[in-house]
Amino acid sequence: MQVGVSVGTFSAVLLHPTSFKDSWQTSYILIESMWIRCHLIRRRQNCPSHQPNSEKEVCTNESLQESVAMPLAQGLSAASHLPRQSMHNGCGELHKALCGEPPAVEMFSKFPKIYNVYFLACIATMGGMLFGFDISSMSAIISTDQYIEYFDNPAGVVQGAIGAALAAGSVVGSIIAGPVSDKFGRRDALVFACSFWIIGTVLQIAVNGRGMLIAGRVLNGITVGITSSQVPVYLAEISKHSQRGAIIIIQQLAIEWGILIMFFIGYGCSFIPGETASFRTAWGMQLVPCVLFLIGLPFLPESPRWFAKVDRTEEAIFTLAKIQADGDLTDPYVIAEYEEIITVLTAERLAPRSWRKFVYNGMWRRTLAGFSVQAWQQLSGANVMTYYVVYIFAMAGLQGNIKLISSGVQYALFIIFSSIMFFFVDKIGRRTLLVWGAITMGICHFVVGGLLGANYTYVPEGVQGDKNVVMLVRGAPANTVIAFSYLLIIIYALTLAPICWVYAAEVWSLETRAWGMGIAAIGNWLFNFAIGLFIPPAFLNIKWGLFIVFGVLCLLAAAQFFLTYPEASCHAIGFDQGPYAWKTKKGSAHLDEDVNAISTAQAKGEARASIERIAEKHKSVSDVKTENV
Incomplete structure (x- = not known):
């Protein structure tokens, strides 16, 4: 038989x-x-x-x-x-x-339980909003007088360590995410993650120095490491292949909404009088999305693929039918x-059940693709804009509220253009967006770096008293730097920002997906940590050359995308299309x-x-x- x-x-x-x-x-x-x-x-x-x-x-x-x-x-x-x-x-x-x-x-x-896939995605991606809140909680605060005075004007490696603390915790979260998710389920892993966020946020509210701030951000990072790897897994497992890209993009949109909302919360809190009330209030607001996330999680059904993986066949059949066919x-x-x-x-x-399953029988190609696509997302240099955009606009001569509002405009553009991709991501091939996105982002970096290098004035005491900013350009070059900074974010929002998460979720097989997405997230957060740590000192040491470095990295990313990444759009999760990636096409x-x-x-x-x-x-x-x- x-x-x-x-x-x-x-x-x-x-x-x-x-x-x-x-x-x-x-x-x-x-x-x-x-x-x-x-x-x-x-x-x-x-x-x-x-x-x-x-x-x-x-x-x-x-x-x-x-x-x-x-x-x-x-x-x-x-x-x-x-x-x-x-x-x-x-x-x-x-x-x-x-x-x-x-x-x-x-x-x-x-x-x-809720079984509408879009409502499920909206609840699950509240985990992405946590990530966005934490990014902007620093972006809007680091240039305020209260922050600079209370933390003794941290510059260079010190500010880099504070910024990179989130990524350091996220590496830890990504490592433990796979085992936790496979053992307890995708949904329950997200519940587990929220406990670290609550503790980390409380530490930031009660902060009494740099060490306590770093500790709180590390704990928040553990949450982000788990949610950033397991939310895409959950979304990929509940969605049809024809809508998978759009569903996972909701995760990216949640991150961007979190960035935008928290940025303007931080901007508003900067007007609160007092020595520390401004940043304590802003960081305390990070509890709001976590509480909403915890309220919504019990209404999510577990992934039917996880039910099948752990041999809970009845739940798998029932949940699959409810999500995809209203119970039919x-x-x-x-x-x-x-x-x-x-x-x-x-x-x-039948395959090996140890870590060898990630390299056996050609599986190493998927492992390399999943890890590297997330690494290239960070090495594209887009997070220089999201983390330290206020520094770049200070280099362009913007000051005070104008600088902060202009930085907020960037986040609004991010949301608008990522929302556009919600409707087109499953109609355009993943390879096309990755390759051309990396090339055009590289061009933007070269333009910004060239303009800064040819026109900057060295300010050793720091622009506007900020020791992290020692370059200043004015006039037409400054306006062009601002314009191409916006253009880079627009291109990123249309290409690498959503597609890197989508592709990383699609490349793994069912047996390796939870651990595999954890590996991919490790690639993201390792390089995120490196960028967060070394960007402030890089602004001081290699100055405009930093943008040239990112331009070269973008071109290298485009080359790997073209040569080694097979098309995944509208193919089954865990696809295998042969050794010649550039010959693969969008299919069904x-x-x-x-x-x-x-x-x-x-x-x-x-x-x-x-x-x-x-x-x-x-x-x-x-x-x-x-x-x-």
Whole structure:
């Protein structure tokens, strides 16, 4: 008996759930197919009856074929312990799942769940707003008199350490995010993350010096590291492939709204009189999005793919149907996607289960792409603008409130142009946006660096008394620097800002996604830390040359994007399109073909046959070849 047939039989029953009430035979078929599937995917789990002899054991072709060929009688024997009345009346857990009653879950089970994918995205991406709040909590404050006086005018490496503390914590958060997410679920990992944010914010409110400020930002960073890696994972796992880019862009928009809102909160707080009330009030406002996030999280269902990954089949089916088809278990998309999840997951469990799974059998390409796309996002130099835009505008001669308001305009442009990409991201290829975005950003850096280098006046005591700013340009060159700074942010908002998060979420397989996105986020936060730490001293030492460095890095990024990044738009998550990345094109996932086949077969009354045809398209578990390593 082949796995495809069992999956096909199971899906056929999904198409005709009313047969539960009419036939014991159909019930036996369902239980048998489910029993075989569960036996296969639990072989390598911590189950007493299926536990491997050693941690290094890898399931072979032969052992899997043995499992698949186990007699139907054993499945029926396992089912015979269920009371006849319970099975006939549909009181078993499987029937509850298939007939529309959600099975109980351990956490937040008493809260009603939201299943509209856009509402889910809006709640989940409140985690991105935390990131945005923390960025601007420094951007609007570092140039105020209260901050400069209370923290003894931190400059160079000291200010860099304060700015980079968030990224340092985020590296830690990214490292622990994968294990926590795989163990407790995507949603519960986000709940766990919020505890660090609350403690870190309290430390910043009560700050009494540089050390306490850095400690609070490190704790906030742990939260950001977890949310920045696991929110995209959650969004990728609940959305259809045709809308995945737009859904994940909501995360980027939440970050940008957080930056904008907090920047103007900080600007408003700068008028509060007193020695420390201005920045304590501004940093205290960071609790607001965290509280809203915690209020919304219990209403989120867990990811159906995570349910499938941990063998909670009933919840996986029920949640998938509710999110994608308003609970309709006969919907072709639900059937096709669930089959794909199970087929892919079962095959992936043949692979090595240690860290080797990130490099075996060509997986190193995905690991490199996921890590490097996030690293290049930081090395593009855009965060020089988001973190230290007030310094750049001070170099251009802007002062006081004009400088702060002009900096806020940048964040508004960021939101406007990222919002535009919400409607077009899934219509344009990922490669196109990455390659051309990096090239045009590089040009902007060269223009800004060239203008500063050719026209600046050296101010050793610091422009407007700020020791971090020692260059000053005036007139037309200054206006051009401001214009190209805005243009760089616009290009970034249209290309690398959203696409790097989308691509990093798409590149991983189901088995590696939580840990893999953590690896990608480590790439982001390691370089974010380096940039946050070294930008202030770089302004002092290499001055305008810093922009030339970022221009060169952007061109190098474009080269890697073109040569090694296959197109991911509208392909299945965890795609594999061969070794020649530049030959790949925007396409459609085989899931679309499966959906069309099911729809056609349903119209002809041949649903069961169509499911079996679809199952034949996928690799069965017995066809997957792995090395016993």
